Amino acid sequence: MNVAPLRRVRHGGRLLLVLVGTVLTLVVGTGPAAAHDVLLGTTPAGGSRVGATPGAVVLTFDQPAVAMGTQILVTGPSGQVQDGPPRLVDSTVTQALTGGAPAGDYTVAWRVTSADGHPVTGTFTFTSTSPGSGTVPSVAPAVPAPVEPAGLPTGAVVLLVALVLVAVAVAVVLLRRRRTGDPAGS
Ligand SMILES: [Cu+2]
Known part of the structure; x- marks a missing residue:
């Protein structure tokens, strides 16, 4: 050789x-740019008119939030009506409301902590035409969350797999070349 x-x-x-x-x-x-929680939908829906003030509001995100720092304030004709801490289940955040909250216009101001520790905030409104019964519904988001694979976006995974294949191919070629040496003796 x-x-x-x-x-x-x-x-x-x-x-x-x-x-x-x-x-x-x-x-x-x-990676990190995709780590913030994105609000996909709410119950009641933003700007909607509902028959009775609900027993809870539900926010559905694209991924689970972190409990610490998460806060939902629901303000109506009688003032704030949120009752107890928000409950986080999978990608939903549920805030119970006091029983018998009156009819009227409500504003929901929310803040959740994303998986990467950064807060995300927003507000939405709804109007109810009669007082609430005080019943807290089981967690059932009206908007089904689309299944988003956690971690790397699909394009990056494909790129990574292609890269590994290329690397293996190059390594094989290099190894074979080294093993056979240069029989032609250039
Ligand atoms: Cu962030």
């Missing part, structure tokens, strides 16, 4: 490392 093919092998390996590093940086770098 002479020196020229060996040098070619080392150079190829270093280039591959740089390539893999660059792509990994790109893939990982896009």
